[in-house]
Amino acid sequence: MKEKQIKAKQPFLxxxxxxxxxxxxxxxxxxxxxxxxxxxxxxIRFFSFYTILTNILVALCFTVLLLKPNSRRGIFFSRPGVLTATTINITVVGLLYNILLRQTWSPEGAQRVADELLHVVVPLLFILYWYLFAPKSGLGWKSVFPWFLYPLVYAIFVLSRGALSGFYPYPFIDVNTLGYHNVLLNCLGLFIGFFLLSQLFIAVTKVMRG
Incomplete structure (x- = not known):
């Protein structure tokens, strides 16, 4: 990492x-x-949103790398695979909201501020952090498969809880409205999109490594 990047990393975190x-x-x-x-x-519903869970993951990553970079958790969050997977997930948050969900409501005031921070500002900040500071060695197309664990566990959780409570955090996974067949098709489409986005990030790392 270049000297200017090292000096900029701490304020960025x-x-x-x-x-x-x-x-x-x-x-x-x-x-x-x-x-x-x-x-x-x-x-419970608050923590059922992929947006919230992923933003918390990003917040933890920023915080640990700032305060405890040499600790066990700091070393974990510094891994190329962990940083890249986190970047992909927060990118998904931004893309899904701005492509599929933004037009479904019109928040105002403080809610508009929170909305833009969670779905635009934080994703862009973390993508920029990944681009400028994240190590990118050792990543290949097979690296993406462990990255599916987080969204897969999330999907199982929200669908299971939704079956019990009737609450689904997003319209494209609302079994009450769409039925299981369409929801599972939507989930499949999202996983395919996740895979393709992951491959795009892998391609970028290869270009950056030269």
């Missing part, structure tokens, strides 16, 4: 951690404030 935690905490506050459900149910 401070900004990234601050912005991401602020966005998550603001959204939690707004969710509780505006919910008609109980606080416990609201919190």
């Amino acid at each position: 401070i900004i990234g951690a601050t912005v991401t935690w602020f966005a998550v905490i603001l959204q939690l506050y707004l969710s509780i404030l505006n919910s008609v459900e109980s606080v416990s149910e609201t919190i």
Whole structure:
């Protein structure tokens, strides 16, 4: 890593951690404030959103790399595969929202701020961090398969809980409206998109490595 990059990394991590935690905490506050459900149910639903879980993952990554870069967790979050997988997941958050969901509602005020931070600012910040600072050695097309674990576990969780509670966080996985057949087809399409996006990131790493 070049000297200028090393000097820029620490301030970047401070900004990234601050912005991401602020966005998550603001959204939690707004969710509780505006919910008609109980606080416990609201919190469970809050943590049922892929957006929230992935932003928390990004916030943890920024924070650990800032405060404990040489710890076991710091070494874990510094791995090329972990950083790239995290970047892909937060990129998915941004793409899904801006392509499929943005037109479905019109948030205002503080909710608009939280919305833009979670779905635009944080994804762009982490993509930029990955591009500028993340190590990219040892990544190949087979590296992507372990990266499917996180979205797969998430899909199993929300579909299982939805079957019990009737709540699905996103319209494209709403079994009540679409039925299992269409939801599973949507999930398959999302996994294919995840794979293709992963391959794009792998291709970028190869170009950057020369």
